[in-house]
Amino acid sequence: MKNAADKCNGKEPYFTQAEAEAVCANLKSIAKRTGQGGRSWRRLHVYACGNHFHIGRSNSHALLKPLPAKKIPTTGELRRKLKRVEAAIDGAQRHRAFLLGQIIERDRQRDYQAALDAIGR
Numbered sequence: 841m842k843n844a845a846d847k848c849n850g851k852e853p854y855f856t857q858a859e860a861e862a863v864c865a866n867l868k869s870i871a872k873r874t875g876q877g878g879r880s881w882r883r884l885h886v887y888a889c890g891n892h893f894h895i896g897r898s899n900s901h902a903l904l905k906p907l908p909a910k911k912i913p914t915t916g917e918l919r920r921k922l923k924r925v926e927a928a929i930d931g932a933q934r935h936r937a938f939l940l941g942q943i944i945e946r947d948r949q950r951d952y953q954a955a956l957d958a959i960g961r
Contacts, residue, residue, distance in 0.1 A: 860893035
């Protein structure tokens with residue numbers, strides 16, 4: 841037993857998985873009750889090491905959940921999206937028309953001033 845503990849970096853070996861699971865459940869219940877170790881008791885698990893088992897914490901991130909499959913938009917969502925796009929286009933067209941109106945008005949005033957200068961006023 842001493843050799844197994846020395847070889848496994850001082851961790852206590854359990855020779856059956858059932859024994860290790862029972863000790864792990866006990867450690868988790870103690871940690872939950874006392875709050876010792878914060879919430880890391882959630883990462884306690886049993887892992888195999890050669891012909892025996894250990895209890896430890898996995899400090900790496902949990903396995904990433906796969907992204908959900910992209911949903912096909914419903915008819916209503918598509919209709920609302922189309923309405924937003926049309927509103928944006930309408931707004932852009934109104935702004936463009938406003939700017940064109942300003943340009944036309946400025947040209948008209950410049951032509952009027954040029955006509956006044958031509959007749960000597």
